[in-house]
Amino acid sequence: MVGMGWIMAAAAMAVLTYVCWLHAVVLKPGKADALIVLGYVSKDGRIHPLLKERLDEACKLFRQYGHKYIIVSGGAVGSRRSESELMKKYLVENGVPEKRVLEEDKSYNTVQNLMFSKQLMAQYQLESFIIITNLFHIRRTKYIMHRLGMAGGFSANRSLRSIAVFQLKLTFLEIRAFRLTLPIIERAIHDQNDG
Secondary structure (H helix, E strand, C coil), X not given: CHHHHHHHHHHHHHHHHHHHHHHCXXXXXXXXXXXXXXXXXXXXXXXXXXXXXXXXXXXXXXXXXXXXXXXXXXXXXXXXXXXXXXXXXXXXXXXXXXXXXEEECCCCCHHHHHHHHHHHHHHCCCCCEEEECCHHHHHHHHXXXXXXXXXXXXXXXXXXXXXXXXXXXXXXXXXXXXXXXXXXXXXXXXXXXHC
16 A cells, blocks of 8 residues: 555656646747747637737737737638637737738648748748747747757746646647657658758
8 A cells, every 4th residue: 555655656746747847948038030929729710818828928028029020820720710810910909010910821730830930930031039839838849949940939928827727738738749740840851851
């Protein structure tokens, strides 16, 4: 019976360590040419609370640092309207000038978010960027960026309430998401090298 207690304690410690590791990422908001806000599935044309959190962070940083552009990245994953269209509308309604928001509306996953945003940056001659997403998503995004040869900063709203209410379940789903991401990255790199 004592052995089972130790096993349960070790398992609980492993889970806690994983949660802390995933959320304790270094955030570097600041000056850059662009903010890139990664999309999140928005069903029925409504902005999910996690996406709202990303957009509110973008508004805050834009007001603070005056970035040249905010790139909103996301295709029509959960509704007929693209995530980028919903995101742009939200940003404009919250004081960001429409001409400063660039839409990337073709992507269906994080790998494509980054690839297509990178193309948009090249088109507008933007060199530096800060990715805005949620804490649980940063480590996988950072890995994808590294594999795609991209280097930039990260920002997120570090809210204990958000972690407990919205992000905790997704924290554990990131293990599966990471495994699913690996073949997508390989295909993207292969296509990039062939193109």
